[in-house]
Amino acid sequence: MGFIDKDIRPADDGAITDAYSRTVAGVVDLVGPAVSRIERLGAGAGHGSGFAISSxxxxxxxxxxxxxxxAVRITMPDGLVTEGRVLGRDVDTDIALIRADSGVGHWARLGDSKNLRRGHIAVAIGNPxxxxxxxxxxxxxxxxRSMRAASGRLMDDVIQTDAALNPGSSGGPLVSSGGEVIGVNTAVIQGAQGIAFAVASNTANFVxxxxxxxxxxxxxxxxIAGDTIALPRKVALAAGTSSSTSVRVRRLEPGGPAARGGLREGDYxxxxxxxPVGGVDDLVRLMGGERIGQATEFLIFSVDGKIETRTLLPVARP
Structure with missing residues (x-):
């Protein structure tokens, strides 16, 4: 039968608790002053959180x-109230960037979300x-994790955390124990407890x-417009892919890159x-900005029943 040393356990537990408390308090002291309340100006009142990343x-x-x-109204923890303009926003990743009309006294640093591991401490700061x-x-x-953006596009590399989030927390930072922003808090699952999501800092940095x-x-x-459909096994074997699904072209935009490159309605x-492309989500994910103007090979199963290669020249999405 095992036993616990009663003389050691309380001291160890207390030391761990104190270290955890100091870590969280240190993160709040470092990043908290950079977190702001964001209110929309004009039609459609609403508010959320944000955080400064530069002076x-x-x-x-x-x-x-x-x-x-x-335009938005920005309120900082030190009492500064200023307006700001929206520089740009991305529906597909739920990230927006604002420029305040005046400088700020505190700002946070974006960390590298690739360094995260399950079990790492995560601190959320916001205005719920x-x-x-x-x-x-x-x-x-x-x-x-993956989740759907408001645009319907699948967001990849999403961080799941059990740090409690509520309406109004959106846009605030998720911070590591080292005081770096590792994510932008974005969503909770209504009715669930301990399940919240943040857009990874590397995605935010790209946007x-x-x-x-x-x-x-x-x-x-x-x-093109396409549908995710089952891929006939004989086609998968002939193409050397293990995927059981693919994208079938439902509609072509006249004069578009796909039409010019020889794709036809009904092609896979x-x-x-x-x-490999296992569905529409894969298609969207693989059409990043780096492919604009770059000759790209598409492996297809044509309506003629042949596996062929088409070279397309993607353009910037309107």
């Missing part, structure tokens, strides 16, 4: 916090349900860079640039 007033939040607003600058803490429950450079996130476009898209 000149760049503030990150969720797209669904700003929606179609061009009118309770301003609320702090909750938990752990990173899972990595690499921020695109908005600053282009005013929006560039994505490639080939001009099996792979793009050597990467």
């Amino acid at each position: 000149d007033g760049l503030i990150v939040t969720n797209n669904h916090v700003v929606e179609t607003a061009k 349900l009118g309770f301003e600058w609320t702090v909750t803490a938990g752990i990173v429950s899972a990595l690499g 921020i860079s695109e908005i600053l450079r282009y005013g929006h996130v560039r994505r490639a476009f080939i001009g 898209i099996l792979a793009i640039g050597g990467t």
Whole structure:
């Protein structure tokens, strides 16, 4: 029969608790002053959270916090109230970028979300349900989750955490024990407890860079509408793919890249640039901005019953 050393356990538990408390308090002291309350100006009142990432007033939040607003009111923990303009937003990742009309005294640093592991401490700071600058803490429950954005596009690399989030927390930072922002809090599952989601900081960093450079996130476009359907086993075997599903072209945009490249309605898209396509989500994911203007090979099963390769030249998505 095992036993517990009663002289050791209380001291160890107390030390662990104290260390945890110091860690969370240190994170709040470091990042809390950068977190703001964001209110939409004009039609469609609403509010959420955001956080500054530079001294000149760049503030990150969720797209669904700003929606179609061009201007917002920003309230900082030190009492500073200023307005800001929305520089750009991305419905597909639920990220928006704001420029405050004045500089800010505190800002947070985006960390590398690839360094996360399940079980790492996660601290959420935001303004839920009118309770301003609320702090909750938990752990990173899972990595690499997928969820649907408001656009219907599947967001990859989403962080799951059990740090409590509520309406108004959206747009606030999810912070590591080292005081770096590892995610942008974005969603909860209504009725569930301990399940919340954040857009990974690496995704947010990519979106921020695109908005600053282009005013929006560039994505490639080939001009098709498609459906995810079952792939006949004989076709999968002939194409050398283990996927049981694929994308069938339902409609072509006249004069679009796909039409110009020789795709036809009824063709199956099996792979793009050597990467298997198991459905519409894969197709969308593989059409990143890096493919714009780049000749890209599409492996297809044609309406003629042949496995062929078509080279398309994707353009920027309208």
